């Protein structure tokens with residue numbers, strides 16, 4: 140059941156996430172203008188911005204997915220508001236710690252904090268442990284919250300039912316139906332719990348070396364595997380939480396019957412759960428000491444992880460909208476465009492994860508190109524759709540009368556224009572994570588400037604949505620509500 144306290148904490152999350160998003164976009168635009176030689180940042184400042192931007196974006200969109208599924212989960216099982224508030228407080232504390240290390244402590248080892256970079260202190264000495272601790276605080280909050288949600292699900296559905304195994308048959312009469320929302324939420328939460336556990340191991344190993352005064356040294360290959368297992372999995376599971384929200388809300392706001400769990404939906408998501416946990420190996424193709432078997436698993440799992448979820452979702456969404464009377468609104472347009480962005484970014488990712496292409500594309504701007512596509516034009520749109528729907532829910536009116544066409548046009552021009560400049564640069568082998576491009580890359584600065592201007596258009600739309608959504612969210616805090 141949706142209580143007032145659940146509405147209040149969800150509103151607090153939405154306002155905080157959107158405010159952090161606006162700031163993180165501004166950091167991104169600043170970096171892109173610097174790469175375009177329109178402004179001239181000190182390199183250490185550029186890398187502090189890169190670190191803050193990356194860690195903030197990954198964090199807020201992972202947690203946005205959890206906020207959405209937590210709210211919608213209340214339709215099926217009781218959810219704990221205290222755990223939600225606990226995660227919120229730890230998130231705020233964690234973000235403050237991280238931002239203090241980057242803006243005051245000048246920590247700039249990028250959001251992946253790849254071992255042993257954080258130990259090569261080129262910033263305040265305290266910033267390394269505080270950055271790692273900040274990550275730990277975020278991780279604890281989200282881990283406890285995710286476990287809490289899983290336990291609530293398991294109180295109502297058996298393990299077999301949460302994975303929808305009873306649907307893996309062509310028979311139509313299953314005794315207990317698993318809603319797609321429960322299946323996808325389970326798959327995603329399990330992935331999140333496992334990757335946060337890996338993060339705990341990683342942080343413990345970092346601290347063990349930090350406090351050992353040189354008597355304990357980590358294995359860099361193990362550390363890199365753990366880092367990417369954590370980072371890649373978290374980024375992917377965030378997307379899947381967005382898809383859980385889509386499965387629950389898109390038919391409802393479109394005035395269509397709810398999605399059902401069929402055998403192919405059950406099979407697709409079960410496969411995704413297994414393969415997504417091993418796809419991260421594609422980040423280590425250039426680490427020649429990595430056993431060859433893992434490299435093969437990396438390539439195969441990259442294909443197998445994305446295809447079932449993508450194919451099943453694309454099919455389900457096409458069936459929903461094709462030749463059916465749809466009640467279009469900003470919410471379902473955002474869901475629809477999010478699927479398009481996710482699929483385009485997914486194809487970009489598959490091209491890069493193919494070993495023969497990766498030789499050329501590895502660590503070029505092709506990498507930010509594909510992950511910005513399925514984030515800025517995919518996962519972010521899923522969460523914005525939820526935020527817009529929730530804000531309307533808070534004021535009790537899903538029938539928006541305002542036209543949203545201009546918002547959508549600007550979003551498409553700004554968002555796809557911004558990522559297209561990354562793709563062009565990647566195709567020209569421009570390296571990623573450069574503050575200023577070497578002169579040999581003749582078109583890199585021009586593409587960066589163009590990307591920055593497109594991103595400004597994207598920012599305008601986000602600010603526009605921010606004001607519309609936040610105004611409604613504040614209503615739940617009014618004493619007369």
Ligand code: HEM
Nearest residue numbers: 164167168170171193196197249250514515571572573594
């Ligand atoms: C229009 C909005 C955005 C702008 C202008 C922007 C800009 C940038 C730029 C310029 C970079 C550095 C690229 C490089 O040279 O390697 C970057 C990296 C990154 N961005 Fe964004 N970005 C935006 C949205 C997002 C979103 C929505 C996410 C969500 C996850 C995101 C996550 C990241 C991450 C993880 C990195 C890598 C950081 C690192 O290498 O440590 N960005 N972004």
